[in-house]
Amino acid sequence: MNRTTSLASLKSEDFDICIIGAGASGAGCALDAALRGYKVALIDRKDFASETSSRSTKLIHGGVRYLEQAFKKLDFAQLKQVRHGLEERHIVLKNAPHLARPLALMTPVNSWFEGLYFKIGLQIYDTFATNDSLPKSKWLTKKEVLAKIPTLNRKKLHSGVLYYDGQLDDARYCLALAQSAAEKGASVANYIEVRGFGRDNKGKLNAVEALDVISGEKLTIRTKLVINCTGPFSDHIRLFANPLLTERIRPSKGVHLVLPYDTLNSEYAMLIPKTPDGRVVFAIPFEGATMIGTTDTECDDIESEPTLNEDEKQYLADTLNPYLAKPIQPDQLRAGFGGLRPLIAADPSKSTKNLVRDHEVEVDEASNLVSLLGGKWTTYRLMAKDTIDQVDEMLGRSNACTTADHVLAGGEGYVFDAWQKLVSQYKLPEEVAKHLVKKYGSRATQIGELVADDLSLGERLSARYPYIRAEVIHTVRNEMAVIPRDFLARRIRLEITDWDETLNSLPVVADLMARELGWNQEEKQRNVDAYASEIRKFVSDAQ
Ligand SMILES: Cc1cc2nc3c(=O)[nH]c(=O)nc-3n(C[C@H](O)[C@H](O)[C@H](O)COP(=O)(O)OP(=O)(O)OC[C@H]3O[C@@H](n4cnc5c(N)ncnc54)[C@H](O)[C@@H]3O)c2cc1C
Structure with missing residues (x-):
């Protein structure tokens, strides 16, 4: 990936598709489209994955909480999402084994009944994962749990249920998608901000007006179609394209607290199954530290960077402390970060906790703008497939999606040895x-x-x-x-x-x-x- 070469081609060539936003959604779409033979431009106003896609919990999962909700509310749509997530988990791990790997997660429980509840739930979770070889869940004794995570509070601990999901380095995974797209011919550049659009005489978008944030130079990217993959910022681009559209995104802030590795002193992660506000919180080993997260609060200000604040730090510490033998101290904080979930507004009267984390491909008939809304990291490939299938339909082509078997940059011939x-x-x-x-x-x-x-x-x-x-x-x-x-x-x-x-x-x-x-x-x-x-x-x- 060379920025100077990309800029030269963005300024001079004609593209089939210009993708705005190089997070998981945009980079995923760029690779899918490039593999289908489209001439693709991928641009971002900041760096690859610089927004939500580098600030996730880094889990590749079907979502144990969604499974619980699905059964409690008999909601088959959520069940379908869990199944899709688990199918994709296998592909995410397989296509970039250097950046994604299985992660063992322990759910500590305080009674026999709780243990049985989680064991049954996680066994159902296991049966949904039909296409991979991750180990199945196991109910462990108190002694076995403490041998794996020695820093846990032994007083209340009854036992623990161990299960497996995937963990990825989200920022580098996104970069590998962009790199792989570039290697298949896409023109990829960071620090290119979209400021407006050019249109044909029917009002359909046919160019992207952009600014090179590094040099201050303006550029016009000529394209047949524009795909909006700007995550929490999607409404800005939708309204640029058509001011009559109504807003669809309800951004929700989530933060992580980062503590020393010896907080858990383990390669096992921990799932805290129930917070006072009815969510789950994870404590996860990552890059020599322990990441605790996340929160879920509605957020109106999407222009300022969503940083960890004092209240959120306290909330996460209060959630974790009952599970630890030694409570964490404020001076142990190593770092923290926040991100904005690009949730799709289903019903304005519902809180973001109840919104379904699903995706939608929207086509604005007036401008021809295609927007990929919502979604999660785990399903980025499915989201991209649905989007490029839609593009195929609009451009009158029919190409097979081949991303399920495309090994990403750095994954070719990879062996850990x-x-x-x-x-x-x-x-x-x-x-x-x-x-x-x-x-x-x-x-x-x-x-x-x-x-x-x-x-x-x-x-x-x-x-x-x-x-x-x-x-x-x-x-x-x-x-x-x-x-x-x-x-x-x-x-x-x-x-x-x-x-x-x-x-x-x-x-x-x-x-x-x-x-x-x-x-x-x-x-x-x-x-x-x-x-x-x-x-x-x-x-x-x-x-
Ligand atoms: C706290 C938290 C934890 C999460 N944990 C998980 C998890 O464990 N597992 C999971 O599967 N999912 C998780 N998610 C969800 C997942 O991270 C997101 O769904 C995903 O990263 C969204 O990617 P995106 O590409 O749609 O958006 P983004 O990553 O935000 O990308 C949008 C891009 O658009 C660019 N952009 C905006 N405006 C313009 C413009 N005018 N011109 C050019 N570029 C522009 C931005 O710079 C940005 O890079 C989590 C989310 C949060 C917030």
């Missing part, structure tokens, strides 16, 4: 080599080559983490990292796991980016100052 080759061939420490294959898959050797050429690039960015300098160079050259936050928040995940170390690593990251991107001292400092002040705001919002 490849870390051993990195150790022997490039003299990288085991921890670093394991990290590189988990993030870059079979392309980790490209980073090894950089280190072989310049040994200083093998140095760590932080003594506490396996991230190395060569990754900055690699991601600028091959993954379109444009500013330090692209690298620190999404190419590696340091920002969402450790604010202190993000600030400590920033000067070196900026130095390396300056070298690659030709920034002068002033530009470099501007980048450092801007990002450092964003991180300081996250810290102060959470206090």
Whole structure:
């Protein structure tokens, strides 16, 4: 993925489809459409996955809570969603094994009856997952539970039910989708903001008017169709295209609290089955930390970044603490982040908790704008398939969707054991080599080559983490990292796991980016100052 080459083609070529928004929905659509032979443009006003798609709980799941709701309310639509989610779980894990893997989740219970309830529920969940080989759920004794998660509060604990779902690195998965689309011919660029549309004499959209946010240059992208994949911001684009449309999205904020790994001190995640407001909360090991989340609150302000605030921090700590032998302390907070669910408004009188997390492909007859609304990470591929099927119909083509079997960038020929080759061939420490294959898959050797050429690039960015300098160079050259936050928040995940170390690593990251991107001292400092002040705001919002 090369931004300069993409920009040149966006300005000069004619496209079949221009996709606005490069989160899970847009990147998924771009890959599906490119594989069907369409000439595709994919643009985002910020970075790939910079909004909701990098701020999820990172679970690939059918949704145990939806299963419970489906039975309680005899709601077969929810049951269907659970089944679809579980079918997709298998495909998400299979097509990018370096970025998604099975995750064991423990549900601690306080009585025999509760244990039976969850065991039956999770057994039904197992039977819905017909196409994968994830281990089945198991009811464990108190002793077995404590052996797996030693930090749990043993006083109230009766036993626990263990089950499996998928976990992914959401930001890198989205990037792999965009990269794979680019490798199939799509013109892909970040930091291109849509400001308006061109139309033909019947009022149908035939061009996208955009701004290159980095250079300030305006550009026109000529296209037969426009797909709106802007998630929580979908109504903006819908109303740009047709001011007569009514709003459909009811954004809901969800935050995560990030604590040290030893909070659970386990590779097992924990499902807290019932919060006082009737939801579930997860505590999940991720990148050497423990992520606790999430919340669900209606949110009107979608322009400001949804950060973790003091009340939300307290709510999550209060939810988790009864399950821990030692309650967490405020100074243990490592980081936090928030995202906006792009829920579709079904009935304005209902709260967001009761809205169904489903998707819809909407076609505005007046402008021809296609909008992909709602959905979740787990079903991004189905959402993309439905959208591009609709495009096929509109453009009079009929192509088979092939994404179910398309291995994503870095997944080709991936074997986890490849870390051993990195150790022997490039003299990288085991921890670093394991990290590189988990993030870059079979392309980790490209980073090894950089280190072989310049040994200083093998140095760590932080003594506490396996991230190395060569990754900055690699991601600028091959993954379109444009500013330090692209690298620190999404190419590696340091920002969402450790604010202190993000600030400590920033000067070196900026130095390396300056070298690659030709920034002068002033530009470099501007980048450092801007990002450092964003991180300081996250810290102060959470206090
Ligand atoms: C807290 C939380 C936890 C979640 N956990 C899970 C989970 O565990 N599992 C799961 O399956 N799902 C989960 N989800 C849901 C999932 O993350 C989202 O459904 C999904 O990421 C939405 O992707 P999207 O591409 O539609 O939206 P986004 O990722 O928000 O992408 C929209 C993009 O559009 C761009 N854009 C906006 N306006 C413009 C413009 N004018 N010009 C150009 N670009 C523009 C934005 O910059 C953005 O990148 C969670 C969601 C939240 C909030």
